[in-house]
Amino acid sequence: MAKDVRLLTEPFVPGALVGPFTDAHPGLGGVCTFVGEVRGDDAVEALELSHYERLTLPGMESLADETLARFELMGLLIVHRVGAMLPGEPIVLVSACARHRRPAIQAVDFAMDNLKSNAWFWKREKRGGEWSWIEPRPEDHADLARWK
Amino acid sequence: MAKDVRLLTEPFVPGALVGPFTDAHPGLGGVCTFVGEVRGDDAVEALELSHYERLTLPGMESLADETLARFELMGLLIVHRVGAMLPGEPIVLVSACARHRRPAIQAVDFAMDNLKSNAWFWKREKRGGEWSWIEPRPEDHADLARWK
Amino acid sequence: MAVKLVFLGKLADLAGAPEREAAAPLDWGGLLKALEPALAAQVSSEKVRIALNGGLLSDKSALAAREGDEVALLPPVSGG
Amino acid sequence: MAVKLVFLGKLADLAGAPEREAAAPLDWGGLLKALEPALAAQVSSEKVRIALNGGLLSDKSALAAREGDEVALLPPVSGG
Numbered sequence: 001m002a003k004d005v006r007l008l009t010e011p012f013v014p015g016a017l018v019g020p021f022t023d024a025h026p027g028l029g030g031v032c033t034f035v036g037e038v039r040g041d042d043a044v045e046a047l048e049l050s051h052y053e054r055l056t057l058p059g060m061e062s063l064a065d066e067t068l069a070r071f072e073l074m075g076l077l078i079v080h081r082v083g084a085m086l087p088g089e090p091i092v093l094v095s096a097c098a099r100h101r102r103p104a105i106q107a108v109d110f111a112m113d114n115l116k117s118n119a120w121f122w123k124r125e126k127r128g129g130e131w132s133w134i135e136p137r138p139e140d141h142a143d144l145a146r147w148k
Numbered sequence: 149m150a151k152d153v154r155l156l157t158e159p160f161v162p163g164a165l166v167g168p169f170t171d172a173h174p175g176l177g178g179v180c181t182f183v184g185e186v187r188g189d190d191a192v193e194a195l196e197l198s199h200y201e202r203l204t205l206p207g208m209e210s211l212a213d214e215t216l217a218r219f220e221l222m223g224l225l226i227v228h229r230v231g232a233m234l235p236g237e238p239i240v241l242v243s244a245c246a247r248h249r250r251p252a253i254q255a256v257d258f259a260m261d262n263l264k265s266n267a268w269f270w271k272r273e274k275r276g277g278e279w280s281w282i283e284p285r286p287e288d289h290a291d292l293a294r295w296k
Numbered sequence: 297m298a299v300k301l302v303f304l305g306k307l308a309d310l311a312g313a314p315e316r317e318a319a320a321p322l323d324w325g326g327l328l329k330a331l332e333p334a335l336a337a338q339v340s341s342e343k344v345r346i347a348l349n350g351g352l353l354s355d356k357s358a359l360a361a362r363e364g365d366e367v368a369l370l371p372p373v374s375g376g
Numbered sequence: 377m378a379v380k381l382v383f384l385g386k387l388a389d390l391a392g393a394p395e396r397e398a399a400a401p402l403d404w405g406g407l408l409k410a411l412e413p414a415l416a417a418q419v420s421s422e423k424v425r426i427a428l429n430g431g432l433l434s435d436k437s438a439l440a441a442r443e444g445d446e447v448a449l450l451p452p453v454s455g456g
Contacts, residue, residue, distance in 0.1 A: 014166075014170075015163035015166065015167055018162075018163065019163055022162075022183070026188065026236060027187060027188050027189055027235075027236075028185060028187070029184065029185065029187045030182060030183060030184040030185065031182070031183050031185075032180070032181070032182045032183075032256070033180070033181045033182075033183075034178060034179070034180045034181075034249060034252070034253060035170070035178060035179050035180075035181075036177065036178040036249060036456075037176060037177065037178065037179075039175060039176070039177045039247065040174065040175050041175055041247075049454075049456075050384065050385065050388075052382065052384055052427075052448055052450065054427065054429070054430030054446070054448070055427060055430060055432075055448070055450075058430070080456055087175075088174060088175075091456070092456050099187065099189070101182060101184060101260055101264070102257075102287075102291060104182070105182060105253065105256060105257050105260070108180070108253060109250075109253050109257075112249055112253070115455065115456040116249070116455045116456055117453075117455045118453070118455065119453065119455055119456045120450075120453055121453055121454055121455060121456050122384050122385030122386075122451065122453060122454050123454035123455070124385075124386075124454075133385055133386045133389075133454065134454045135452055135454055136452075136453070136454060136455040139250075140455055143250060184376075197374075197376075198304060198305065198308075200302065200304055200347075200368055200370065202347065202349070202350030202366070202368070203347060203350060203352075203368070203370075206350070228376055239376070240376050263375065263376040264375045264376055265373075265375045266373070266375065267373065267375055267376045268370075268373055269373055269374055269375060269376050270304050270305030270306075270371070270373060270374050271374035271375070272305075272306075272374075281305055281306045281309075281374065282374045283372055283374060284372075284373070284374060284375040288375055
């Protein structure tokens with residue numbers, strides 16, 4: 001069970017990460033991947049994600065461990081951008097490969113729900129030249145509660 | 149809402165399809181993709197998928213329509229291989245993009261469950277030089293029943 | 297012209313070819329008579345469905361194919 | 377050496393900088409005294425958590441930081 005967790009400060013191309021991840025697991029039955037991008041609607045000009053070195057990456061590592069323990073996977077890749085991003089740029093990627101499709105899909109669903117409301121990131125967005133801090137949407141907490 | 153449904157007779161590279169699909173939907177919040185491959189375990193030497201021209205593609209088109217009607221998506225891509233395939237080759241790809249992550253993930257889950265037990269494909273596999281026909285696993289029918 | 301029969305999945309193995317022709321017109325009784333007994337037995341099974349020109353028949357015994365029609369014999373699908 | 381304070385999210389805006397130093401040793405009362413009143417009020421809120429050298433404190437009033445320690449002040453996360 002390969003675990004690959006990364007915080008990136010530069011833009012990334014999802015396919016350039018998922019291709020090698022998939023190739024590294026011969027014999028897999030399927031791979032499910034979710035890529036989140038910075039949405040450009042509502043006049044968002046930029047997004048900045050800050051993290052706390054001593055908590056953010058260890059938190060993602062332990063989420064990866066929990067996901068691997070919970071679903072029958074062959075490998076799990078979790079990648080998150082930090083820093084300043086523009087609309088259209090990928091911000092998060094979760095990819096899970098497994099012998100069967102449902103664990104792969106469910107693992108991605110679970111990891112994304114946790115990342116969206118639980119991970120150690122602080123996000124602010126710029127609209128009309130003004131920065132404002134963002135808190136998780138109530139739906140994000142409701143999504144997470146499904147796994148309790 | 150863009151719908152793109154294809155039956156392919158030649159091997160395909162998932163990233164070469166998902167990249168342009170994603171780029172075609174600016175403003176998306178996320179894209180979820182599942183790729184199924186021919187598993188090489190249990191001594192499977194080859195897999196052959198036959199289809200019936202007059203039912204298979206129309207059936208996939210109507211599954212795509214149902215998926216688009218059921219989840220709030222911006223676009224949906226469904227690609228299926230037919231013909232002879234070797235272990236490790238991609239056999240199916242479903243990719244959904246949406247403003248929010250949960251519809252994208254759920255749409256992929258729904259479309260895959262339908263494809264796995266409902267689609268007009270007949271599959272046989274070769275083990276030890278012998279071909280045998282495959283029927284869906286009981287789990288596939290159980291997975292599909294979740295959406296009723 | 298005749299009626300074109302299309303055999304899918306394991307029915308193609310049993311028929312020895314994916315397609316063959318049968319004399320038109322062709323109804324359910326005529327179809328069973330046109331097939332070898334082992335194949336006719338399979339086709340009679342509840343699990344085998346029939347499509348006429350790409351349209352599934354809800355009651356296959358109501359089959360009524362004319363010259364130029366295509367009759368597909370569909371065993372249970374394997375899925376994708 | 378002193379104690380390093382790290383401000384995350386909107387607390388960094390309020391503090392005017394992402395980091396500053398405070399005199400060691402530093403306990404909960406000392407931390408509140410070392411911060412401007414508006415910042416101290418925020419930090420006292422139930423929603424703000426404290427980590428000492430990367431370990432979350434379950435009871436932040438039990439803070440006991442020594443020279444060289446890092447104290448992080450963590451408002452509610454935005455998520456990824």
